[in-house]
Amino acid sequence: MSAAPPVHASGVAADAATRAEAGEQRGRARVTPQQVTAVVPVVLFVVLFVVMIVVQGTFSGSLLQTVLETTVPLILVGFGQTLVVLTGGIDLSVGGIFSLVTALVATKMTHNGDVATWLPLVLLIGLAAGAINGLLIVRTKMQPFIVTLASWSVFSGLALLALSTDGGSVAPGLSSTLSGSWIVPKAAVVTAVVIVVWLVLRRTRFGTNVLAIGSSEPSARLNSVPVARTKILVYALAGLFTALGAVYYSSVLTFSGSPTAGDTFILQSVAAVVIGGASLAGGRGNMIGTILGACSLSMIAQIVFFAGAESYWGQLVQGILILAAVLLFATVELLIRRRNPASAEEA
Amino acid sequence: MSAVPAPASERRSRFGQTGWRRRQLVIAFAWILMILLFVVVSLFEPGFRSNTNIRSIVDQSMILGIVGLGQTLVIICRGIDLSVPAMMGVSGVLLARHGTTTGDVVGALVLIVPIAIALGLVNGLSVALLRAPAIVVTLATNTLLLGALLVTTNGATSQTGGEPAKLFRTLSTGHIGPISVSGLVWIGIAIVAVALLAGTRFGRHVYAIGNNPVAARMSGVPVIRTVVSVYVVSSLCAALGGLLLAGYLNQTFPDMGSDYLFTSIAVVLIGGASILGGTGNYLGTIAGALTLSILGGVLAILNLGPAYMRILYGVLIFVTVGLGTLLARRGGRST
Amino acid sequence: MQDDSHQARGQTDAWDLQALEMRKSYGKVNALDGATLRARYGEVHALLGENGAGKSTMCKIVTGSVRPDAGELLLDGRAISNGSVGEAMRHGIGTVFQELSLLPDLSVAENMFIGGGEPRGRTKLVDRRAARRRTDEIFDELGIEGIDPRSAAGSLPLAQQQLVEIAKVIARKPRILILDEATSTLPRQDVLWLFGIVRRLRDEGAAVFLISHRLREAFELADRITVFRNGADAKTGTTDEFTEATLVEAMLGRELGVETERRPAPAAAEVRLEVRELNVKNRVRDVSFELRRGEILGLAGLQGQGQTAVLQALYGWTRHDGEVLLDGQPIDVRTPRRAIRSGVALVPEDRRTQGLALEMSIRDNLTLPTLRRQLGFGNLISPAREERFAEHLAKSLNVKAGSLEDDVASLSGGNQQKVLLGKVLSLEAKVLLFADITRGVDVGTKADIFALMRELTADGTSIVFYSSDSMELIHMCHRVAVMFDHTIACVLEGDEITERNIVQASVSGRIATSEEVKV
Incomplete structure (x- = not known):
């Protein structure tokens, strides 16, 4: 056992100026992209919530509950999308899986259908569909965008086979169980569960691996991260949570099915993730942001509704909001990169 | 930097092709697939090769081919344009509105062209200048523009009528003797597009940016200007597509372009372009557009609904992109 | 060409790590052509050679990131298979990679434990506070100053990232440590610091491989040197058997006309x-x-x-x-x-990421900055003029290529560099x-x-x-x-x-x- 090494290393020891600069930067409280992306969704949520109270004229605890209730499907789909985006991918097939599961719920889980068999089965179908995406991405080395674009087409075709037009009905038993009054508001329960699952994931090896892959896939490989296995699992989970969202959607919100219900969730889920501050390049983002982003999107629709305007005003405002958010984040990132060019460009 | 250099022999595919030939092969494959499909179907269903049917295939694919031209340019530049459907809806609806009130094509274009240019500028500047992800930017502008259109029209469907409809109806469905007008228009546009990509500075810049944006900038390529132009061209193509679609359908509604979100990307991918940018060719996109229309015709003959169409589209993308990936990997690059 | 006869075969038992007769080819190129490497615990072993001589590939095989086509890897006299980096890690082989393997969006502390060994609480979940504490301890022990375990690795200056990389590997107490050009981004003072640590590890009984382009570092630190040439080990011996001149000679296979x-x-x-x-x-x-x-x-x-x-x-x-x-x-x-x-024109540092469009043809690359001069009718490029221009450039720079239509990616590194030079020089x-x-x-x-x-x-x-x-x-x-x-x-x-x-x-x-x- 020998003593400590003779010299100390700081990486910048050789020049005092850089060290001084580093100190100066620390003193000036540098703004990181992470901080901006953490604050924006919170501010947005609060502002929209206040606007909603003003528009509706009253405040009650049930207001938040109403918001959550309509947002739960998007939160669930957004959970899967967040995981996928964190790995640096994108999942367009959530639209197809959502439609397929909705169609199955409305045709197989009717009042004379076998709910006990079909409920686990549709969840399994979601899981399997996602796993197929993951397998194709990992095995064929095709881009996630292409694989999920094609599988969206296939899954939504299957949805049309199961249910050719809007309609069908959900078993009253299932609907009343899920939508009946619980002791604790069920939307809050689902949201809380999603948050807990996220917090636990974040502190497991799997969670770190997800972030590692999105941060830099080659480096992750060099650090013996099981890239293929993690990715397949991520897409499978995305499929499962999309299926959960679809079950909730059709049995609590619409009581019927639509073979094209999922298509709006593609844009909505990606938008929720982006407004929530995740980077589409991967490695950065979190579930809380996505939940706030999802709530913000559905609050816009509700504000428009309460204000008595036609629903397409909501679409206009959502478009403006998404564009503003993505441009804001891009600008912040650009400014920070410009302010501190050393780390980014010399590499 | 002491990695093993990869000399020529390693990069050659099993067929001995270098990258250039490999890319030609992928495009040739798209054409072979399309022609094969046509021939096989014609054998079973002689009516399929009738002049009328061929004309209707060309009519349908021309609109897709024109929208796909913009998408081809954007994808070669490492981007994606998902704002195509809204632009098509805007141009179609505005054409109809203007047509019914004043019967003035020029009056409609005076509105449509600036909107298309503005959309392209917003998309292009966001992507090129602010480096925002193209997927989200164009999805957002799509939502925004569609929302604005719905707000201004109260979501109404309107019939086209009067002068403008006739012009675009002729352009999209008319025929001179046995030759379809749309085919002639498309051939004209295709010649310009192929020449633009293969034979001009602009085209070379587009490929260079898609291939390596840093190297392109270092070589003095005007990156931002080129990328912005590409998005503007894409919006203009979508606007033209919307006008022709209005003529083809003889009616307009805000959502009329929604199918083109998927199909405009599909034809580019089937045509052999890589979503990673840098490769692709308009000839491939033409083959892709024709393939999709023929496939639609086949499903109509077999009396199969849109469900099968969607499934087949998906499978087709898997097969063609998968094949391209396979070729590329033999050639040393993963797509 | 077999070139390992200089090592007596009977001696095999005296070595702790042996990579015997390694072969690896990429396509038709033999990166390794029957190369042999032997090392002992308690020694620093420098691997030298020109680019493409095979030293990096050899290291990657030992590290588990490349699978050999043929050959045997013996550790402590037993054959091991190194299927992955993780497997090599379990054998006690640690590598500081030439390309940084840090994950830029993860914190320094998370990076320290990405391969495993993160402290866990009672719930089996990662204990982040303990991970930060442990990171600080490791930094203290190694004498690294001024790096906050909470900051994102990507936000650190390059040299500090390299230090984290080194600390990460050394914290696992590897029995075999590979430094794959780990010093290339470090200032001299940090190189000396690293050498201090390496000497300590060696004295504690680790085997260390040092890959460096700087001959001086090999002489400073190594006990043993192996020179690679054309995918095989050309010469090996203790450091005092070499002089700078004999080393260079061994690397080139001929005498250097200075x-x-x-x-x-x-x-x-x-x-x-x-x-x-x-x-x-x-x-x-x-x-x-x-x-x-x-x-x-x-x-x-x-x-x-x-x-x-x-x-x-x-x-x-x-x-x-x-x-x-x-x-x-x-x-x-x-x-x-x-x-x-x-x-003013610049030839950039990294031809692959900054200089060339690899998936475009040699011709397209050569004429990219001067397209204005290749125009014929209107705004159209004149193919004949462009071809002449490109051919002239390629010839004057002695680019060896089958056809100018070939992708630049198909060229060897040296020829790619020539294309890059030609492109910039054509700007006059x-x-x-x-x-x-x-x-x-x-x-x-x-x-x-x-x-x-x-x-x-x-x-x-x-x-x-x-x-x-x-x-x-x-x-x-x-x-x-x-x-x-x-x-x-x-x-x-x-x-x-x-x-x-x-x-x-x-x-x-x-x-x-x-x-x-x-x-």
């Missing part, structure tokens, strides 16, 4: 480029210099003192303040496009900026590049030549500006240009006899 003739500085020539008070935020401070017609000005200094940034600024690649004059007239170099138009710039373009280039191409530089200066072109190899600067430059602390500390001329002076100025900012720079 050419030290240097032409006198063209002092009489008129000033071509004048740079006044160039500043780049955080990277360059008040740099001013003059460059004469036909002159080669060297840029020396430790890594990261702003050499690259000066060149990038002059080419409009980074935002900067200051005045740049060409032939006495102020010029606009705010973007590469404007720099080119003003008569008055001032050329060379950013460490000889790093990672084989000796033959290097000689070609040097000859070309001489030719260019004879025709009146002026060159700013940044190189991380001071011998090259001594060999090529009329004057050498040494950068220290993000500015030019002193300019060496004539007989002052010696390795000793360059190194001294690099670490201290001055030499005994130096004249201070004119500001």
Whole structure:
């Protein structure tokens, strides 16, 4: 056992100026992209919530509950999308899986259908569909965008086979169980569960691996991260949570099915993730942001509704909001990169 | 930097092709697939090769081919344009509105062209200048523009009528003797597009940016200007597509372009372009557009609904992109 | 060609790690062609060789990131299979990679434990506070200062990232440590620090492999040296069996004809480029210099003192303040496009990411910056004119290619470098900026590049030549500006240009006899 090494290393020891600069930067409280992306969704949520109270004229605890209730499907789909985006991918097939599961719920889980068999089965179908995406991405080395674009087409075709037009009905038993009054508001329960699952994931090896892959896939490989296995699992989970969202959607919100219900969730889920501050390049983002982003999107629709305007005003405002958010984040990132060019460009 | 250099022999595919030939092969494959499909179907269903049917295939694919031209340019530049459907809806609806009130094509274009240019500028500047992800930017502008259109029209469907409809109806469905007008228009546009990509500075810049944006900038390529132009061209193509679609359908509604979100990307991918940018060719996109229309015709003959169409589209993308990936990997690059 | 007869086969039992008769080919290229490597615990073993000699591939096999086509890997006398980096890790093999393997968006603490061993709480979940504490302890133990375990790894300066990388591997107490060009981004002081740690590990019984381009580091640290050539081990022995000359000879397989003739500085020539008070935020401070017609000005200094940034600024690649004059007239170099138009051109450091469009043809690459000159009818490129131009360039630079239609990716590294040079030279710039373009280039191409530089200066072109190899600067430059602390500390001329002076100025900012720079 020998003593400590003779010299100390700081990486910048050789020049005092850089060290001084580093100190100066620390003193000036540098703004990181992470901080901006953490604050924006919170501010947005609060502002929209206040606007909603003003528009509706009253405040009650049930207001938040109403918001959550309509947002739960998007939160669930957004959970899967967040995981996928964190790995640096994108999942367009959530639209197809959502439609397929909705169609199955409305045709197989009717009042004379076998709910006990079909409920686990549709969840399994979601899981399997996602796993197929993951397998194709990992095995064929095709881009996630292409694989999920094609599988969206296939899954939504299957949805049309199961249910050719809007309609069908959900078993009253299932609907009343899920939508009946619980002791604790069920939307809050689902949201809380999603948050807990996220917090636990974040502190497991799997969670770190997800972030590692999105941060830099080659480096992750060099650090013996099981890239293929993690990715397949991520897409499978995305499929499962999309299926959960679809079950909730059709049995609590619409009581019927639509073979094209999922298509709006593609844009909505990606938008929720982006407004929530995740980077589409991967490695950065979190579930809380996505939940706030999802709530913000559905609050816009509700504000428009309460204000008595036609629903397409909501679409206009959502478009403006998404564009503003993505441009804001891009600008912040650009400014920070410009302010501190050393780390980014010399590499 | 002491990695093993990869000399020529390693990069050659099993067929001995270098990258250039490999890319030609992928495009040739798209054409072979399309022609094969046509021939096989014609054998079973002689009516399929009738002049009328061929004309209707060309009519349908021309609109897709024109929208796909913009998408081809954007994808070669490492981007994606998902704002195509809204632009098509805007141009179609505005054409109809203007047509019914004043019967003035020029009056409609005076509105449509600036909107298309503005959309392209917003998309292009966001992507090129602010480096925002193209997927989200164009999805957002799509939502925004569609929302604005719905707000201004109260979501109404309107019939086209009067002068403008006739012009675009002729352009999209008319025929001179046995030759379809749309085919002639498309051939004209295709010649310009192929020449633009293969034979001009602009085209070379587009490929260079898609291939390596840093190297392109270092070589003095005007990156931002080129990328912005590409998005503007894409919006203009979508606007033209919307006008022709209005003529083809003889009616307009805000959502009329929604199918083109998927199909405009599909034809580019089937045509052999890589979503990673840098490769692709308009000839491939033409083959892709024709393939999709023929496939639609086949499903109509077999009396199969849109469900099968969607499934087949998906499978087709898997097969063609998968094949391209396979070729590329033999050639040393993963797509 | 089998070349391992120099090692007695009966001796095998005396070695702790053996990689025997390794073969690995990529396509038709044999990266390793029956190479053998043997090492003992308690020894530092340097692997030297030209680029593509096979030393890196050999290391990657030992590390588990590359699977050999044939060959046997023995650890402690037993055959092991290294299917993955993780498996190698379990065998106690740790590698500090040449390309950083840090995950930029994860915190330093998370990076320290990415491969495993993170502290866990009672719930089996990762205990982040403990992970941070443990990271601090490891840094303390190794003598690393001033790195916050909570900060994102990607936000640290490059040299600090390298330190984290080193700490991460050493914290796992590897029995076999591989340093794959780990020193290339470190300032000299940190290199010495690393060597201290390596010596300690060696004394505690670890086997250490050192891959470095700097011969000096091998002599400083290694107990044993193996020289690789053409995918096989060419020569191996203890360090004292080698001299610098015999090492170079072994690497090249022939004797090196040393050419030290240097032409006198063209002092009489008129000033071509004048740079006044160039500043780049955080990277360059008040740099001013003059460059004469036909002159080669060297840029020396430790890594990261702003050499690259000066060149990038002059080419409009980074935002900067200051005045740049060409032939006495102020010029606009705010973007590469404007720099080119003003008569300044840069050959970038990394041809693959900055220089070439690899999936485009050789012709397309060669003519990309000069397309305006290839135009025929209207705005259309004239294929004939372009072909002639490209062929002329390729011939004059001696690019070896089957057809100019082939992708640049199909060329060897040296030929790619020539295409890059040809592309930049075709701009016929008055001032050329060379950013460490000889790093990672084989000796033959290097000689070609040097000859070309001489030719260019004879025709009146002026060159700013940044190189991380001071011998090259001594060999090529009329004057050498040494950068220290993000500015030019002193300019060496004539007989002052010696390795000793360059190194001294690099670490201290001055030499005994130096004249201070004119500001």
